[in-house]
Amino acid sequence: MSLALLKERLGEIADLQHAESLADWDSRTFMPPAGAEARADIVATLTRISHERFVADEVGQLLDELEGTDDETDAALVRLTRRDWERASRVPGELAAELAHAAGVAVAAWDRAKAASDFASFVPYLERQLELKRRYVACFPETPVAYDVLLDDYEEGLTTAEVQRVFDRLKEVLLPLIAAQTGRAPELEGPFPVERQREANQRVLEAFGYDPARWRLDETPHPFASKPGVDDIRLTTHTDARELTSLFSTMHEFGHGIYEFEIDTRLARTPLGHGTSSAIHESQSRTWENLVGRSQGFWRWFYPQLQPLFPDALGGMDEETFVRAVSAIRPGLIRGDADEVTYGLHIILRFELEQELLSGTLAIRDLPEVWNARMHEYLGVDVPDDAHGVLQDMHWPVGLFGYFPTYQLGNVISVQIWEVAQRELGDLEEQFARGEFSQLREWLSEHVYRHGSIYPPRELLRLITGSDLDPEPYLQYLQTKFA
Amino acid sequence: MSLALLKERLGEIADLQHAESLADWDSRTFMPPAGAEARADIVATLTRISHERFVADEVGQLLDELEGTDDETDAALVRLTRRDWERASRVPGELAAELAHAAGVAVAAWDRAKAASDFASFVPYLERQLELKRRYVACFPETPVAYDVLLDDYEEGLTTAEVQRVFDRLKEVLLPLIAAQTGRAPELEGPFPVERQREANQRVLEAFGYDPARWRLDETPHPFASKPGVDDIRLTTHTDARELTSLFSTMHEFGHGIYEFEIDTRLARTPLGHGTSSAIHESQSRTWENLVGRSQGFWRWFYPQLQPLFPDALGGMDEETFVRAVSAIRPGLIRGDADEVTYGLHIILRFELEQELLSGTLAIRDLPEVWNARMHEYLGVDVPDDAHGVLQDMHWPVGLFGYFPTYQLGNVISVQIWEVAQRELGDLEEQFARGEFSQLREWLSEHVYRHGSIYPPRELLRLITGSDLDPEPYLQYLQTKFA
Secondary structure, X not given: OHHHHHHHHHHHHHHHHHHHHHHHXXXXXOOOHHHHHHXXXXXXXXXXXXHHHHOOHHHHHHHHHHOOOOOHHHHHHHHHHHHHHHHHHHOOHHHHHHHHHHHHHHHHHHHHHHHHOOHHHHHHHHHHHHHHHHHHHHOOOOXXXXXXXXXXXXXXXXXXXXXXXXXXXXHHHHHHHHHHHOOOOOOOOOOOOHHHHHHHHHHHHHHHOOOOOOEEEEEOOOOOEEOOOOOOEEEEEOOOOOOOOHHHHHHHHHHHHHHHHOOOHHHOOOOOOOOOOHHHHHHHHHHHHHHHOOOHHHHHHHHHHHHHHOHXXXXXXXXXXXXXXXXXXXXXXXXXXXXXXXXXXXXXXXXXXXXXXXXXXOOHHHHHHHHHHHHHHHHOOOOOOHHHOOOOOOOOOOOOOOOHHHHHHHHHHHHHHHHHHHHHHOOHHHHHHOXXXXXXXXXXXXXXXXXXXXOOHHHHHHHHHOOOOOOHHHHHHHHHHOO | OHHHHHHHHHHHHHHHHHHHHHHHHHHHHOOOHHHHHHHHXXXXXXXXXXXXXXXXXXXXXXXXXXXXXXXXXXXXHHHHHHHHHHHHHHOOHHHHHHHHHHHHHHHHHXXXXXXXXXXXXXHHHHHHHHHHHHHHHHOOOOOOOXXXXXHHHHOOOOOHHHHHHHHHHHHHHHXXXXXXHOOOOOXXXXXXXXXXXXXXXXXXXXXXXXXXXXXXXXXOOOOOEEOOOOOOEEEEEOOOOOOOOHHHHHHHHHHHHHHHHOOOHHHOOOOOOOOOOHHHHHHHHHHHHHHHOOOHHHHHHHHHHHHHHOHHHHOOOOHHHHHHHHHOOOOOOOHHHOOOOOHHHHHHHHHHHHHHHHHOOOOHHHHHHHHHHHHHHHHOOOOOOHHHOOOOOOOOOOOOOOOHHHHHHHHHHHHHHHHHHHHHHOOXXXXXXXXXXXXXXXXXXXXXXXXXXXXXXXXHHHHHHOOOOOOHHXXXXXXXXXX
16 A cells, blocks of 8 residues: 555656656757747746655555565665655755756856856856855765765765775776877767768667667757657757768667666656666666777678768778777877777766865866866877866756766776676677677666666676776776787 | 735646647657556646646635735736636546546547448447536536537636527528539649648748747647747648648748747736737737638739749649639538538537537437538538548547637637738738738737636637627628628
8 A cells, every 4th residue: 555655656757757757858959949038938837846855744554564574675765765855855955946046057167168168257156066066965964075975975885085096906907008109099080971970870879779660860969868658769960061960979878778668667756767876877878889989890790881871981991991990099188089908087087076176175166177188198189268168068057066977987897798798698799799689688678778767786796796986997908909 | 925826826727738738749750659657647647736826715715815916917817816716616626637537448449430421430439428517517506508518618707698699690601602602713732742832831931920939840740839848839730642731830820939939928828828818829820821711812913923833733823713722612621621601500409419419309319310400501512431421530538518608709700800800901912912011910919818817708809809799790791802
């Protein structure tokens, strides 16, 4: 009885979140631009009502009544719901509203600041965000390290010390690898007509397991994946005739999409019905983008199909040269455009700066200078202006502090899981070379996807790999690839 | 203070309704088909929560506190909100839920029944709908005529007796007109390539006042218009290369869209922020579709643009013949395809049958026989099967009894308002012949659109025309046109 009631409450909240997800998807795809103001009202109301209904005392009472349930899935539901409920209840409604409002205001200010490459105008908004984040952190006084509170929001149980350990080790290997390999790969030169790129995207998605009755693919400036409900998976990609990037972003978003798609439908409309953490999610987008989509096996199958689509750009390029070109190490200014190796340094930079900003050891006004200096130190690039530097990402404007590290941990985890898959499935690249991806997809579904959030991320990782976060497989993979 | 609080409550409810409107639009345009089940959950939850929040005692108390306010707009808000609140509060939550659920179940059954042209399988669902409608009517015991309760939901204050009076008069004139004019007009023969039709639709919409920053036009099997928020107007049309119908359905939906678009934005997120009734709304879609879009002036401007788009179909047809062809009286089986004159008879048939079904004087099992006999009597057509007869419309499956009459009253009202516009603006057709539609649009905005629901429909009609529902201008218009 309590369980049915709890599920009914959680189902309503899931419906409101799905409505919000749809409103967000629509605002980034098909909404007429002038609809933005009304849309902000819709999203604010859906957020407020679902928050109100979630932190209600009734939910806490139902959770109390359900403690000690025998069923493993129900116990996981109670555990995760209680965790979310306690975290949400800790934060006063007023502060939650201030955080939401500050994000809206800061995004508009960031848009203007980025367009004008004018960091100074953004300083007050960043100050406000940091002040609110400090108040948020103070709601969890039992956590001694401030930044741990933020990490825990996206990656249950992750600590700053662990991230530091992993990132220190990455730096040790990546910095010399970048220095040694930069500029040694061939360049791709377009044009890559947009319609042909769409054709390529469609073929790859269908081979991976995209079903048009259950999925969509649309065009947006910044690719993303969303799920406004079971059996309704929406990917976007960005297609630019000057670059062959949309195929990789399509494969990336497919990874997010297939994770959500394959979750056991018994978990739908509950907090268990989503991927278990940001890093595990990212591990799957990186798996399909890089471990599959930049593998030699994949291109043995697909290059003979891709080459004729772009006779001008690829007619004279052999497969091996092409694979080296799309994997090349090319230090650059923009995180979103970074290759597999330099990407980590972009994240490490942000991880360091976020901690320094939160603790106050770095003054906000000094941020661009420190950013630029460290970009030079890590990647050897000179930042020409703040739009291509400290203002490039939307994360800080919307208040996402503590999120960046999960991107890089996703890379690390992707190879940890990949090693197990390879051990159990044999030579995956042989299968890819025949255009076969179903064994991998089914294995990942069985071991990762179907569980949704039944297992916390670290426990899931341990179940699959037998080990905790470990950067060595990832470093091994990169060193082999770029030897 | 009470006013601000009321507006806050109503604003939240409007946001939930906008989210629902978006969910509905999406489900008919871009949603992957398998998403339907999750979508039904979203819509059910949004409906339930907005209903709950609206019928809350707090809303009733706020309305009491605000009685007697001086401001005209605020007084209109309190009046309309109280009317809606009292009607919503009369209906027990359980009955409201049963009505919503029965609609969902009946639509699925109707889909199957229509596909198989099998009325017998739909009988139990229609019985259930009628039983629920009788229980709904019983919630308003002070209204002596059952059907009046249903009419009042869509058209405040409208009575069965008035509709009967108007429809009797229409029959008197339309039946002989149809008999005299059928088969006397030239036929249009395609093909009308879809892309060319889209080009034509776009040109007309832009001349009418469509702004791509605030509007969209998409393709759906059944055209509709919706507004998921201020400055976010979404039309759909249906384009079929065999027929030149999408232009007329586009102009029709433009009429609905422009009404909603031009409502004073001060009324947004309140019950006043929508068109005041179904019939007034339909009067505006019919204005732009028929009074503008089938006028000689319009075609003087647009035929020279349309003809070159379809050289095969229209190359040899002069303007006058074309205008007669698109206005021709052609009795047929399907309401949605009917011309300006026969349309009324389709509605009158439904109005009669709905009353007989509700009162029980017509047994459900006899419905197809009576339908077919009356179709023969009114339009001289023989119904070959129930799919093209009694099962053609979705209205009864979703429980819309009492709605059909507003379609035909919209036609009647459109000409009542049109006469005033012509009196005040001079020769409108002269303007249309130059591709100018802004004077008409602005006049309609000033007299109809901007008011939203400040005036109940009958009061608005009286304000504009000085008279009540009157079929004579409409009949005069048809008799002149088809003389």
